[in-house]
Amino acid sequence: MKKLLIGAALGALLLPAAAQAQSWTDTDDHACIDEACTVFELFQAPTQGAAVQGYQGTVAPRYGTWGFDLNGRDTSVNPGDSFFRYANGAAYDRLQIPSDRTSYGSFNLLRELSDNRVKEMIDELVARSDLTPGSDEQKIADAYRSYMDVARIEALDEQPLQPYLAAIQAADTHDKMAVLMGSSQGRIGASIFGTGITIDQKAPTRYVVSTGQSGIGLPNRDYYLETRWAEKKVLYQAYVARMLGMIGWANPEQAAADIVAFETKIAEAHWTPIQNRNRDETYNEYTISQLASEAPGFPWQAYYNAVGVGEVPRLIVRQDTAMPKIAAIYAETPMSVIQAWQAFHTVDDAAPRLSQRFSDAQWEFRSRDLNGQPAQRPRDKRGISFAEGMLGEAVGRQYVAEYFPAESKAKMEELVSNLRLALSHRIDNLTWMGPETRAAAQEKLAKFTVKIGYPNKWRDYSALEIRPDDLFGNGERAGLFQWQYQLNRLNQPVDKDEWGMTPQTVNAYYNSANNEIVFPAAILQAPFFDPDADPAVNYGGIGGVIGHEIGHGFDDQGSKSDGDGVLRNWWTPADKANFDALTTRLGAQYDQFEPIPGFHVQGGLTMGENIGDAAGVAVGLEAYHLSLGGRPAPVLDGTTGDQRFFYGWAQVWQSKYRDDALRNQIATDPHSPAEFRVIGPVRNVDAWYDAFGVQPGTKYYLAPEDRVRIW
Incomplete structure (x- = not known):
């Protein structure tokens, strides 16, 4: 059981938080996208041709010839009956969840890609004999060595x-x-x-x-x-x-x-x-x-x-x-x-x-019994996670040097600029918002801080002692090191340069107290972002993620803080009433979704993420249109620009769950299951109906007057 949330809380993550023992966490500050976050959120999605053992490579995957795998669709399904199946059905059916996972998809694949890269980096460090004693590189290698020293761990047992x-x-x-x-x-x-x-x-x-x-x-x-x-x-x-x-x-x-x-x-x-x-x-x-x-x-x-x-x-x-x-x-x-x-x-x-008898017992209950995971993760993978947990930014510094090209950051900055411009246009044209609140919303949007790839300054681990033969002590010293770091902040100004995620994390988040959106390097890869993909797919993928995180600044909780991050009411009573009426209608839509018999999505619990997804799709699409500069979108393999945009959004949410894991997510997680992160937002966007000819009588059709348009 954790006693605290280390660092500033991530209250608006892209992905859901992994199932874990209930602990107190301050979830007011950030939001993220998916589940492998610890204090972050990630998107979850499957990939084309994923095998039982998961992704083994260190090269980012590619999707189709222009960023989307057309062979991953199931065109026997009407888009209005399940756009998730229509866009992802064949890929979903091919997908097999590895035995050491409770779910698998695009997010998980990129998480494994990141792990594989880090493993390769750490293996190289472990093999070297010329590392400087006390250096970050030596500490990373020693942290991993201590986890892999099974003979000593078994000999100590419960000592x-x-x-x-x-x-x-x-x-x-x-x-x-x-x-x-x-x-x-x-x-x-x-x-x-x-x-x-x-x-x-x-x-x-x-x-x-x-x-x-x-x-x-x-x-x-x-x-x-x-x-x-x-x-x-x-x-x-x-x-x-x-x-x-x-x-x-x-x-x-x-x-x-x-x-x-x-x-x-x-x-x-x-x-x-x-x-x-x-x-x-x-x-x-x-x-x-x-x-x-x-x-x-x-x-x-x-x-x-x-x-x-x-x-x-x-x-x-x-x-x-x-x-x-x-x-x-x-x-x-x-x-x-x-x-x-x-x-x-x-x-x-x-x-x-x-020793193994303890770690196995914990895994058997917390992963197998609670979440349906058939097999434990291999020890070397757990060792990588341990080393990253001790020295995350030290690992991240090396990751960025090897795997994050400067052009990716530049292209992301352009995408973010277009997303901000698109939301600004949309705020100006909201019919339910008056001029006073509109001006405050525009002021908040203008004050957003954007962080891409990696921090401007790296954590100093010089005071952290890591020994190659002391797994238990390494964890204890790292915990105390981190807690002392927190205590030292109490009489200091807030560090606006600090990151709540490492660069090798496949996720993104919004921090309301800093009014910032943050995109680590590892998420800036296909299917989210591919410099060689069609722009429409990128706007549907990473553009939707950007819009999602910006949208957290204006969701039901993020909208309670102003552009300086201050928790205060900047709404007129009439506009707040209009906003609440819209969010209530959106929540009622999600309450009807039943991913597994007897378990409905909780619209109240998932409200912030649902608003973020709705904003991501609506604002991302407008940003794509702005990027065309008045030129018509090309037709590729018979698909229009708008179709490719919606395909890009759907593809990042390809995901398959074990039943116990899905039940757990519905009960505990503020993110809707992946299927409804696709269906829920698009059915409220008029352009989706036009792009795919969705007609009344299909399962998820909404009449124009029933579509919820917030941002």
């Missing part, structure tokens, strides 16, 4: 945990345990509350301490409270008992039952995922003494002292009404239960860096 377990046994009062929870920040362990250092949404030139709900080990509260997840809850209890038994905890079965009962009470107090999206409700300014008064039963000052923030004068409490309930639950729970809870979450947190 690295012993100091932690002794500390848990010594924390035999509620006050002592609260201190242990606070001191676990950046280390192995857990807390019923999560604390992080984030940008202050109402004063985005400074950082602030934020605290919110945590304390549960299943993906979210629904897994404890809804009968449709009852089987997963039973499997979770068995997993808790298994891990406790492996460390020799007394009466593991009874302890597991007590832990799940404890977490169920906490889950009942938790806010729902939809509530957690509301930036107005999750910004609650407190002092520590006020929090102690309103949420008695937990020693807040001692906790914050252990966290390392001491007597901070102010903090932001996210789920303010949940805090008193969780504190009361903590106070009334016997210490034997809380100690067992801490012991389980400590071993669960440490499992990937322990």
Whole structure:
């Protein structure tokens, strides 16, 4: 269980966040596109000819002769019945999900491409004997070596945990345990509350301490409270008992039952995922003494002292009404239960860096049982992820030098300029918005910052110690290094140059506090962006992504911040009412989508991403038309420019899921499943009907008056 979100939160990502244990995260600042993000979001999509073992090469894929694989379509399907199938059906049917994946598609392929490149880079570093001791290159190689030193890891077995377990046994009062929870920040362990250092949404030139709900080990509260997840809850209890038994905890079965009962009470107090999206409700300014008064039963000052923030004068409490309930639950729970809870979450947190019996047990529950993944990722791939997690920007610096040509950045800058111009034109012509709000929207758009490829300055890892024979210690030192980095920010101005993703990440995001859109180098490849592809396909692919991220600045939550990143209302009451009416209609459309029987898309949970997708398609198409400069679009292989644009959007969302993974995404993720990231936006765009002759009577036809046009 994570205790904090490291760095500024990414509240508007392109892809969904990977399924993981519920932890407190500040999701107010960024949004991204898909699932392999940790704190980011990625798009997910399959690829032509993808094999069971996944993508093995280090060369970016190509699609057709001009950027789209016409052979990937299923033209037996009417576009109005499923544009996802029409554009992607044959490719989808050919697609096989690798056994070590829960889904597969274009995003996953590019993630593997990035991993393969990084693996090749790290293999070269490991083979060298001339690396400078203490250099970033030496640390990268040593981090990977430590993960691959299986003999030493197996010999140590659970030994690295012993100091932690002794500390848990010594924390035999509620006050002592609260201190242990606070001191676990950046280390192995857990807390019923999560604390992080984030940008202050109402004063985005400074950082602030934020605290919110945590304390549960299943993906979210629904897994404890809804009968449709009852089987997963039973499997979770068995997993808790298994891990406790492996460390020799007394009466593991009874302890597991007590832990799940404890977490169920906490889950009942938790806010729902939809509530957690509301930036107005999750910004609650407190002092520590006020929090102690309103949420008695937990020693807040001692906790914050252990966290390392001491007597901070102010903090932001996210789920303010949940805090008193969780504190009361903590106070009334016997210490034997809380100690067992801490012991389980400590071993669960440490499992990937322990011997195989621990890492296998964790994988079997969290990946196989929760998400349907048949096989574990090979150890060398996990080793790459570990090294990147320790020294992400050091790896990224080398990645950029080898794989990111300068011309890609220049072409992206041109695309972004055209997308901004297109949205500006559209804002000027919105019939539902008045002049006062329109001027504020234009001001915000003009103040957008754009980051492409890689940061202007790189992280300094000189203070991080990495040893080739100490996997567990490397992870601990890296966690403490990162947490100290966060603590050091508290009295410093916000670093506007900092990135929330590494260059080798296949994703993109919007950060509302900085009012910035960010596109790492690794996403600037086919099918998203291909310098040799037809422009219409690029505008449908990366253009749609750019529009998506810009759109997050104007979605139901991003629109609550102004051009300087300040959380404030810049809308007139009438315009806000008009906007809310449009978003309500859009949410109702998505509520009707049922990707898997019994599981409907949650329009309220996915609202921000759906607005981003709608903006991406509408603004991207207008930008493509502007790029033509009044010239007619060429016809290629019988396809018009508008058709190629919509094909480009659909192709980046080719994706296939395992059933458990899809259910998990619907329940927990703010992104709609890939099929409806294609269908949902295009059915609200008039030009799509014209491009493909979509007529009334088809499944996803909308009458003109029912089409939702927001941006």
